[in-house]
Amino acid sequence: MNIAPNAVVTLGYRVTNLEGDLIDPGAQPLRYLHGHNGLFAKLEAALEGKTVGDAVEVTLAPEEAFGPHNEDLVFVEPLERLPEGVQVGTQLEARGPEGARLLTVTRIESGHAELDANHPLAGMDLVFSCTVNEVRPASEEELAHGHAHGPEGHEH
Incomplete structure (x- = not known):
């Protein structure tokens, strides 16, 4: 299955800055409902059409991530x-x-x-490196809630 709106996507990921310093090792997989603003728009657009095993690397300017430092x-x-x-x-x-x-x-x-009070990553350029681990259709409940649920059901 390819990533498309209303698919639940599980990603392995890591985040670095432009110098390659590790910001987030992605210790836990990231699960989101595609097409429902669960990720940064540029990253979600880069994942559109991908399938299990595909890798994506996207650089986000502060305005595309956590905003400029205010x-x-x-x-x-x-x-x-x-x-x-x-x-x-x-x-x-x-x-x-x-x-x-x-x-x-x-x-x-x-x-x-x-x-x-800025987000700790505000003002930073971030490099997201992702691998698609799973893609599946969303359940009726996930669509109604507007977000993905984990293997054990509804979780926040």
Whole structure:
């Protein structure tokens, strides 16, 4: 079966930056419902028509992946407003009118922490290397939900 809209696709993948540094080793296979915005558009387009065993490598500019780094999403907070024990690299979840957002502590200095609400991969060119492991028709339930389910059924 070839990859087409409403097919459930399972990929083996890895993600690097342009220099070849590993960003995501793809330890777990990636499963998605083709044609339902489950992947970046350019990657999904490159997979269209492929079948089991085919390999694809796609380079995504920041605008095609997690967006450019937005300096307006970087701000400073006093440490006393943050949970005890935060350090550089700590990720915190903040809830606001737009929903939950992940904040990363990027610097601590003089009793203040710099927090970055950008996606950790924002502003990066990414190279996705994928191999198609499985392609199958979506079930009625998957089509109704708009996403693929795992071998054990519905999972999020």
